[in-house]
Amino acid sequence: MSRINDVVIKIATVNGTGSSSANGLLAKAIFRMGIPVVGKNYFPSNIQGLPTWYEIRVTADGYEARKDHVDLMIAMNAQTYEEDMNEVAADGWLIYDSTWPRSRLLDREDITVFGVPLSRMCNEHFDTARARILMKNIAYVGVVAALLDIDLEVIKTLLQETFASKSHLVDSNLEAIRLGFDYAKENFVCPLPVRVAKMDKTAGKIMIDGNTAAGLGCVYAGATVGAWYPITPSTSLMDAYKAFCEQYRITKDGKKKFCIIQSEDELAAIGAVLGASWNGARAFTPTSGPGISLMNEFIGFAYYAEIPAVIFDVQRVGPSTGMPTRTQQCDLTTCAYASHGDTKHVLLFPSNPEECFYMAPMAFDLADRLQTPVMVLSDLDIGMNDWMCPDLKWDKDYKPDKGKVLTAEDLEGMEKFYRYLDVDGDGIPYRTLPGVHPKGSYFTRGSGHTKFGTYTEDPKQYQEVLDRLLKKWHTARTLVPEADIEYSKFNNEAILSLGSCDGAVKEALDILKKKNIGLNYCRVKAFPFTDAIREFIDKHDRIYVVEQNRDAQLRTLLMLDIDIEAAKLISMLHYNGLPISADFVVERLLEEIVKGRAA
Amino acid sequence: MSYIAKPKVSHPNMARNKLGLTVRDYEGSVSTLCAGCGHDSITAAIIQAVYELGLEPHTLAKMSGIGCSSKTPAYFVSQSHGFNSVHGRMASVTTGANAANRQLNYIGVSGDGDSLSIGMGQFAHAIRRNVDMCYIIENNGVYGLTKGQYSASADIGSVAKKAAPNQLAPIDPVSTAISLGATYIARSFSGDKEQLVPLIQGALTHKGFALVDVISPCVTFNDNEGSTKSYAHTRKHFNRVMDADYIEPSEEIVVAYQEGEAMPVHLHDGSKIIFRKLNKDYDATSRAAAFSFLRDSINRGEIITGMLFLDEDGHDMHSDRNTVDAPLAQLAYEDLKPSESILAELMNRYR
Numbered sequence: 001m002s003r004i005n006d007v008v009i010k011i012a013t014v015n016g017t018g019s020s021s022a023n024g025l026l027a028k029a030i031f032r033m034g035i036p037v038v039g040k041n042y043f044p045s046n047i048q049g050l051p052t053w054y055e056i057r058v059t060a061d062g063y064e065a066r067k068d069h070v071d072l073m074i075a076m077n078a079q080t081y082e083e084d085m086n087e088v089a090a091d092g093w094l095i096y097d098s099t100w101p102r103s104r105l106l107d108r109e110d111i112t113v114f115g116v117p118l119s120r121m122c123n124e125h126f127d128t129a130r131a132r133i134l135m136k137n138i139a140y141v142g143v144v145a146a147l148l149d150i151d152l153e154v155i156k157t158l159l160q161e162t163f164a165s166k167s168h169l170v171d172s173n174l175e176a177i178r179l180g181f182d183y184a185k186e187n188f189v190c191p192l193p194v195r196v197a198k199m200d201k202t203a204g205k206i207m208i209d210g211n212t213a214a215g216l217g218c219v220y221a222g223a224t225v226g227a228w229y230p231i232t233p234s235t236s237l238m239d240a241y242k243a244f245c246e247q248y249r250i251t252k253d254g255k256k257k258f259c260i261i262q263s264e265d266e267l268a269a270i271g272a273v274l275g276a277s278w279n280g281a282r283a284f285t286p287t288s289g290p291g292i293s294l295m296n297e298f299i300g301f302a303y304y305a306e307i308p309a310v311i312f313d314v315q316r317v318g319p320s321t322g323m324p325t326r327t328q329q330c331d332l333t334t335c336a337y338a339s340h341g342d343t344k345h346v347l348l349f350p351s352n353p354e355e356c357f358y359m360a361p362m363a364f365d366l367a368d369r370l371q372t373p374v375m376v377l378s379d380l381d382i383g384m385n386d387w388m389c390p391d392l393k394w395d396k397d398y399k400p401d402k403g404k405v406l407t408a409e410d411l412e413g414m415e416k417f418y419r420y421l422d423v424d425g426d427g428i429p430y431r432t433l434p435g436v437h438p439k440g441s442y443f444t445r446g447s448g449h450t451k452f453g454t455y456t457e458d459p460k461q462y463q464e465v466l467d468r469l470l471k472k473w474h475t476a477r478t479l480v481p482e483a484d485i486e487y488s489k490f491n492n493e494a495i496l497s498l499g500s501c502d503g504a505v506k507e508a509l510d511i512l513k514k515k516n517i518g519l520n521y522c523r524v525k526a527f528p529f530t531d532a533i534r535e536f537i538d539k540h541d542r543i544y545v546v547e548q549n550r551d552a553q554l555r556t557l558l559m560l561d562i563d564i565e566a567a568k569l570i571s572m573l574h575y576n577g578l579p580i581s582a583d584f585v586v587e588r589l590l591e592e593i594v595k596g597r598a599a
Numbered sequence: 600m601s602y603i604a605k606p607k608v609s610h611p612n613m614a615r616n617k618l619g620l621t622v623r624d625y626e627g628s629v630s631t632l633c634a635g636c637g638h639d640s641i642t643a644a645i646i647q648a649v650y651e652l653g654l655e656p657h658t659l660a661k662m663s664g665i666g667c668s669s670k671t672p673a674y675f676v677s678q679s680h681g682f683n684s685v686h687g688r689m690a691s692v693t694t695g696a697n698a699a700n701r702q703l704n705y706i707g708v709s710g711d712g713d714s715l716s717i718g719m720g721q722f723a724h725a726i727r728r729n730v731d732m733c734y735i736i737e738n739n740g741v742y743g744l745t746k747g748q749y750s751a752s753a754d755i756g757s758v759a760k761k762a763a764p765n766q767l768a769p770i771d772p773v774s775t776a777i778s779l780g781a782t783y784i785a786r787s788f789s790g791d792k793e794q795l796v797p798l799i800q801g802a803l804t805h806k807g808f809a810l811v812d813v814i815s816p817c818v819t820f821n822d823n824e825g826s827t828k829s830y831a832h833t834r835k836h837f838n839r840v841m842d843a844d845y846i847e848p849s850e851e852i853v854v855a856y857q858e859g860e861a862m863p864v865h866l867h868d869g870s871k872i873i874f875r876k877l878n879k880d881y882d883a884t885s886r887a888a889a890f891s892f893l894r895d896s897i898n899r900g901e902i903i904t905g906m907l908f909l910d911e912d913g914h915d916m917h918s919d920r921n922t923v924d925a926p927l928a929q930l931a932y933e934d935l936k937p938s939e940s941i942l943a944e945l946m947n948r949y950r
Contacts, residue, residue, distance in 0.1 A: 206949035224927035248937040259698040264724040271691025281699035281928035434680035438657040443681040
């Protein structure tokens with residue numbers, strides 16, 4: 001068996017031992033060799049001591065999803081050794097730290113095991129306890145470099161870039177790389193039959209996580225107020241926004257053109273967003289499922305009082321506290337209908353970090369245009385893992401769509417302003433900002449109000465506003481981004497999916513095509529669903545709905561929002577907390593196809 | 600009913616402020632509260648305060664939560680934007696509003712339920728952040744709209760209509776604000792407009808978080824003999840620590856005072872607030888002294904009113920963060936986006 005640029009490496013370590021920089025170095029080195037790479041971090045909700053894994057998939061074809069098998073395991077954690085060893089595919093390889101003896105019971109006939117005395121080597125070469133622990137990680141990078149034929153020059157360049165200001169660290173890291181590399185060269189047959197070789201498939205590409213991309217998108221969108229309460233896995237979004245602002249939003253005399261409020265809780269975070277948006281600033285909050293639960297009351301308020309707001313929900317595993325460091329798409333229904341009473345909200349579904357960047361300004365434009373909360377539903381997999389994406393580009397002609405906001409001049413010329421009139425027939429009223437003009441004043445309230453903005457308990461007047469909001473919802477349907485629809489050829493069966501499932505689905509379609517199974521594909525990018533989505537579904541007899549939650553939430557939304565017949569929608573649900581793989585989609589599809597044909 | 604606009608009857612000889620507006624121009628719609636409600640007196644005091652200050656109505660932002668008190672922003676200055684938010688969350692909305700536009704004058708009206716029960720967290724954190732606002736608590740010790748439950752500010756032994764005496768210790772917003780670092784802390788009584796108006800004016804002019812806790816008896820559910828927040832009880836146990844006169848920055852200081860009887864304090868915008876010291880030993884500039892004095896008076900069963908603590912250090916949320924002077928909401932987009940070339944350059948960081 002010989003394969004080039006098609007291998008899955010998994011590194012099992014202990015949380016808090018500094019392995020993440022070593023793992024990042026390994027993935028980046030392969031990327032720098034021009035080879036597409038997928039990096040996934042499976043980490044515990046813990047600071048130190050619990051097991052953690054990093055998975056690197058080298059994929060010449062540039063697929064985005066993870067694989068369900070492991071070719072090369074680096075088993076650095078004694079606590080999970082047995083489990084890690086069992087995960088290696090037949091004919092695969094395992095590296096372990098042979099400084100200490102290993103029980104003979106812990107062995108497999110069908111894999112090759114490489115013992116490398118990593119601790120001993122590092123103890124001999126480095127003085128401090130800290131260096132000994134950290135360099136052990138760098139040393140296994142050296143072992144893998146030798147086994148997979150990774151270019152040492154590339155690693156050296158990366159280390160020089162990383163430690164540009166601390167050159168002594170470059171030397172010690174290189175020494176550790178050498179220790180592992182030389183040991184492997186002397187003791188094992190290098191390279192392995194699965195190895196890497198330079199390509200040119202990463203030109204014009206970057207490795208970035210979705211939270212960083214979204215934070216950058218908020219800066220480019222012109223957001224000036226960010227309010228948040230720290231919650232995994234959304235925290236790094238605000239960290240990124242802050243770092244970019246500190247670089248690009250400081251005046252010559254050191255003043256800040258942004259305001260970040262670390263709130264006392266998510267209730268206050270969304271409250272601050274509404275206050276700022278009401279005043280005309282672009283304001284946002286990043287959060288995750290538990291935060292959305294807390295924000296519900298204000299989300300309904302913003303819907304009814306018609307205040308723009310942008311919320312990034314980086315979804316994690318629920319219910320309740322769930323598994324905070326694992327991924328799922330489990331907030332679809334709770335976000336779509338967040339809050340009591342008749343409410344529904346515009347949702348955007350980015351499928352990778354690139355879309356997190358572009359959907360940030362889109363979310364602000366939609367929120368301002370529609371005067372309503374817009375939620376961007378990313379997830380932990382997109383938000384916290386580095387994905388290979390095309391370079392992010394910015395349209396220099398972009399102008400924020402601030403929607404229907406009356407200026408002082410507009411108001412001066414008006415006899416009287418009323419807040420909730422449907423002047424243009426699209427269900428979207430005009431709004432005014434405080435402090436602009438005395439004629440613009442109105443009373444923002446979550447209580448029953450008339451189209452004039454005054455308090456009411458009158459049945460007709462109340463219902464008139466509620467019906468106009470529904471009209472606005474139909475306008476929203478025409479403004480949200482269109483789904484990605486691919487007709488490979490006309491088929492009566494198709495896959496419909498969203499968000500981070502996209503990579504696995506596309507790879508699965510390729511695999512199925514090789515088995516002569518052709519399926520059409522629709523990847524929805526927003527809620528409410530567009531007319532094109534309904535047409536797509538209408539053209540097919542069976543739709544396989546692929547999503548990452550237990551209760552088929554996307555399927556539910558299709559039934560609720562555009563009345564799709566339940567029997568037509570067949571669910572394929574992945575919800576164990578790991579990102580979905582193409583293998584899962586293929587397996588489930590084959591099952592369903594067999595069932596469908598038998599029926 | 601609040602949706603009935605109040606007819607604007609303006610007498611030709613009515614006094615006018617520096618903007619040429621009469622007090623009528625600062626009124627709102629008709630109050631829907633019970634006749635005799637202390638809150639309506641506070642509304643009148645607010646109208647008087649902003650009229651005298653000569654604030655342009657549209658530069659005032661009226662913020663509130665939920666409850667009887669939170670309805671009142673509809674009853675004053677109808678030419679101002681109002682934000683009647685959700686229960687206990689006025690503070691966070693005002694924090695965000697102020698973050699976006701630091702030039703408006705924020706007046707938040709809340710109640711004891713809104714600030715000390717459901718909104719205790721937000722109340723505390725707005726103080727910590729030193730949000731530049733005038734925060735008024737219309738404090739009656741009782742929930743009115745849900746018909747008479749005790750609030751967190753009800754005193755031990757207080758008896759509401761048809762209820763057993765309250766046994767839980769009250770949360771005192773003034774002591775809380777002192778301990779949390781508020782820089783302007785006052786208390787008054789809804790029935791004492793003479794004292795209340797200048798305190799509200801000082802709070803509106805003060806830079807930073809200004810609290811005015813106003814004892815405001817609930818005539819329907821809490822104005823009976825057993826209640827410590829009834830008209831009768833408040834009048835009997837009322838102890839003015841000091842009076843205050845507010846003086847516009849543009850005007851000459853005409854109030855004469857004698858050393859030891861009055862103390863002028865300069866507010867950040869150049870105006871002054873002058874305290875007539877009824878209690879000569881009281882020092883409103885010492886946080887420790889204010890706290891200790893307040894505890895002693897609570898033990899004596901006295902309701903201390905007046906200017907209880909003031910620190911004119913001129914700081915607020917924005918100065919602490921060093922934000923630009925112009926409102927963030929008004930910055931031009933060109934001023935906010937990094938260039939396209941910066942993005943191209945930035946991409947190298949991710950290769």
